Amino acid sequence: MSKEPVAIVGIGQTKHVAARQDVSMAGLVREAALRALEDAELTWADIDAVVIGKAPDFFEGVMMPELYLADALGAVGKPMIRVHTAGSVGGSTALVAANLVAARVHGTVLTLAFEKQSESNAMWGLSLPVPFQQPLLAGAGGFFAPHVRAYMRRTGAPDAIGSLVAYKDRRNALKNPYAHLHEHDITLEKVQASPMLWDPIRYSETCPSSDGACAMVLTDRAGAARSPRPPAWMHGGAMRSEPTLFAGKDFVSPQAGRDCAADVYRQAGVTDPRRQIDAVEMYVPFSWYEPMWLENLGFAEEGEGWKLTEAGVTELDGDLPVNPSGGVLSTNPIGASGMIRFAEAALQVRGQAGEHQVDGARTAMGHAYGGGAQFFAMWLVGSEPPTT
């Protein structure tokens, strides 16, 4: 039994900002969904099902918000599913939607992820119950900083690598009209002079807290044939999970991440990701995760990821551009961040990424992770349909 090929024919995002006080949650998600429909030149009536994702309900204080959002997303009378896999959720949500098409359950599916973080406080939404845990674990940075330190010790990476990533991503964001942070006066010196938050992570090496939504229209071969603009085609997609804490877990390069990438490459027939993939949208909420994930995803040998960053390989005009959109470091509506990675990868292979387009990108990867670096979701998209 063969799967139906999955095409991405519509992509919409909101302009991500710290607080969208002009819209409700329903208004926010509808804005992204309408832009995706407009891109696909489809109407609500063309959508067979809606798959929605966001990170914890405590971020906005609404339990199972898909119930309330059904009307805003044109889902009344349709199937609607709500996915939640922590920070990887935006990616997982897209994969659940893609499976509906691949399994031929539905022809055209709207998938959307959002976070309206201004309605709550993500720092505490992300923290396990504070009275019962070490204060160290407050917020995501406290959790991840020791693992960054472990990476530096293990690989001998110079201290400046993290700031190079942040400087690059924030400059890339200037070319992306939807990015949250547009720091026109950014300099490497400013990044390096920013306050130390969780040693070795500086303020300018952390992601912002954003309001935003991202939507995609996924469809089958027949739907793709009707698409007014070039579709992106899915060549592989996978999720992998491992426990938060256990003896033997490698926080620097989790096995779940390596296995997930390997599964995607197997599906897509990729044997040499460094040469065969033209652009990567990688989930980098703290700058040091770029070199760490370069190794985890097989773009560099173990211990060598930072050298790619240092040599400028991951710059927008480099040999392997990473986060041409500005990435999570420039835009982070948490539940949507993974889907933005997936959508930006699709924009690249459709040739529709505007000023942050990677010249000639034909194969791109979208990557997301969540929890204690334990949940992974990835897809690989191409400008041509899969051959198998």
Add this chain to the structure above:
Amino acid sequence: MSREVAIVAFAQTDHTRRTDELSEVEMVMPVLHEVLRQTGLKTSDIGFTCSGSSDYLAGRAFSFTMALDGVGAWPPISESHVEMDGAWALYEAWVKLLTGEADTALVYSYGKSSPGSVRDVLTRQLDPYYVAPLWPDSVALAALQARALIDAGDTDEPALARIAARSRQDAAANPHAQLPGARPQGEHVVAPLRTGDCPPIGDGAAAVILAAGDRARELCARPAWITGMDHRIEAHSLGVRDLTDSPSTRLAAERAGAFERPVDTAELHAPFTSQEVVLRKALGLGDDVRVNPSGGALAANPVMAAGLIRIGEAAARIHRGTSDRALAHATSGPCLQQNLVAVLEGDSHE
């Protein structure tokens, strides 16, 4: 060309009012081990895992990440989670098997309502700007629906009482039920609903294993084949819905193929007696259909697992040979806003 997928194992906890002594992982592990035991599978044999739960019941963000430890998730597994009743986790797993990317799937869900006031917690599901600030609780909303039904002449209080009595009488034969056996209908909680019309508040978990094609036949003597499954959502605002009807249930049933041939059993996720009236009408169930032989959600309603349990109970009847074609239903949201219908069949008699 659709792929054959079946439920091959089902387990649930004994549902109780409180489980203060158990963490969620401790509550989930026995049912996971039980479905694995029934099939002889190990965690490492499972192709895909999906769970359903709610952070709001657990009272903390990312509660499912800890529950995953109960699966023994190493080496890394292919896994997903829906912030919904486990019935939708089963749906996601079913779709995954239909793609051919996996041959087996483990589905589980759990909910502990005991740590808080579930009536209040569920108000957080409502429109956050206009309705939730008023804290209309789940019993009050169900009472509005019951009142609409009575006003429309679809039922009356004695008829509701008979549904309650029948459910709990049936539950006497269900060792997992929280409220088995006859009990008084009680006083009004929110008129016209009395204590007996409302579900018990309790904690519980359930697990199911799905398998495709010949794998299912290897793992189970009489697999419960999923011949169709669909779910539909309605408008959120109660003011724009006819509360005496459930068009989403009817449409889901139609898409699942429920009306193509009669079913002999229906496990309906109706936490309130009045909701059974709505669902029976939407599904066109006659008196010859055995409705909720397990006792249904009126006998045990572990929130986030109760829908998955309906599917599991229907499958278990097929496994035992007491049903040939069963309908299972799950619901989510206030007043039956979202509804899922699965049709399960056993292999025809040899």
